[in-house]
Amino acid sequence: MVMGVVLLGYGAIGRAVHRSLAEHHEDVEVLRIVDRAVLESGAQNAATALSEAIAGARLVVECASPAAVRSYGPGIIGSGTDLLVASLGALVDPRLAQRLLHDGPGRCYLSTGAIGGLDLIRATAATIQEITLCTRKAPLALLHPGLPEQLRALLAGMRPEHGPEQVFSGSVADAIHLFPSNINVAAALGLAAGNMDRVRVQIIADPTALSTTHGINVHTTSGHYSFEISNVPDPANPATSALTARSMVSGVLRLAGRGPHFI
Numbered sequence: 001m002v003m004g005v006v007l008l009g010y011g012a013i014g015r016a017v018h019r020s021l022a023e024h025h026e027d028v029e030v031l032r033i034v035d036r037a038v039l040e041s042g043a044q045n046a047a048t049a050l051s052e053a054i055a056g057a058r059l060v061v062e063c064a065s066p067a068a069v070r071s072y073g074p075g076i077i078g079s080g081t082d083l084l085v086a087s088l089g090a091l092v093d094p095r096l097a098q099r100l101l102h103d104g105p106g107r108c109y110l111s112t113g114a115i116g117g118l119d120l121i122r123a124t125a126a127t128i129q130e131i132t133l134c135t136r137k138a139p140l141a142l143l144h145p146g147l148p149e150q151l152r153a154l155l156a157g158m159r160p161e162h163g164p165e166q167v168f169s170g171s172v173a174d175a176i177h178l179f180p181s182n183i184n185v186a187a188a189l190g191l192a193a194g195n196m197d198r199v200r201v202q203i204i205a206d207p208t209a210l211s212t213t214h215g216i217n218v219h220t221t222s223g224h225y226s227f228e229i230s231n232v233p234d235p236a237n238p239a240t241s242a243l244t245a246r247s248m249v250s251g252v253l254r255l256a257g258r259g260p261h262f263i
């Protein structure tokens, strides 16, 4: 049976997911695309469009923003429709995480997004002492209008001859205030570990970086695990890794019943 899905967000990830899902029409049908930028020119707002669209869908694929997860996530889950989330930073809020992950009746799935290894972290969660994440990105991929002026000027002015610079070190909760669109990986690690406080985050702006690198070290009483993930940025949005859309498509196909299923 073909699974009907709604895409919430039609930017770099949403468009790439849409293109890939078109090759899997025997498993998945995109019933509707809801994006506020697309709808603004029309008569309908995103909330109305989404509530109409989810009536016939089994899954909403969120690739919009943490704000979209906050605004629409509880309604989607409450309607009994399932939700696949890319903007994991939204779930750093424990009350929203509770509503989405535990209240039902719809199910909330978390995309593995720009990394891997979350199955191992989840399996060892009870034994985790600390997870460290060192994210290295090109300065322009870290720039956003909400940054304090001094940090914005530093990132905007970095040249290859300056070398890399640490721009953040601290908790997931603090990282999300400074770099809200760059914290999905840290949030994913905290969610898999069942405790955001176990994750320490370091962010390095590297003007020579051609890819985004996540160095992940997991210290547990059952072993020590290291991952290094080096992602090519999505050409449509340098803050996003091209892997994320592929992970979303892989997740959608898995929910549509396509194996192999590693669990």
Ligand SMILES: NC(=O)c1ccc[n+]([C@@H]2O[C@H](COP(=O)([O-])OP(=O)(O)OC[C@H]3O[C@@H](n4cnc5c(N)ncnc54)[C@H](O)[C@@H]3O)[C@@H](O)[C@H]2O)c1
Residues within 6 Å of the ligand: 008, 009, 010, 011, 012, 013, 014, 034, 035, 036, 037, 038, 046, 063, 064, 065, 066, 067, 068, 071, 086, 087, 088, 111, 112, 113, 114, 115, 180, 181, 182, 184, 185, 236, 237, 239, 240, 241, 244
């Ligand atoms: N889990 C991960 O590893 C991971 C990796 C990269 C990006 N992301 C997240 O995925 C999301 C999408 O990334 P992108 O690169 O495609 O972004 P993008 O800016 O290219 O596109 C986002 C689209 O969503 C729409 N949108 C935003 N808020 C909306 C709302 N409230 N209602 C309706 N439409 C809304 C925008 O108009 C835009 O077209 C971001 O939140 C990003 O942080 C997650």
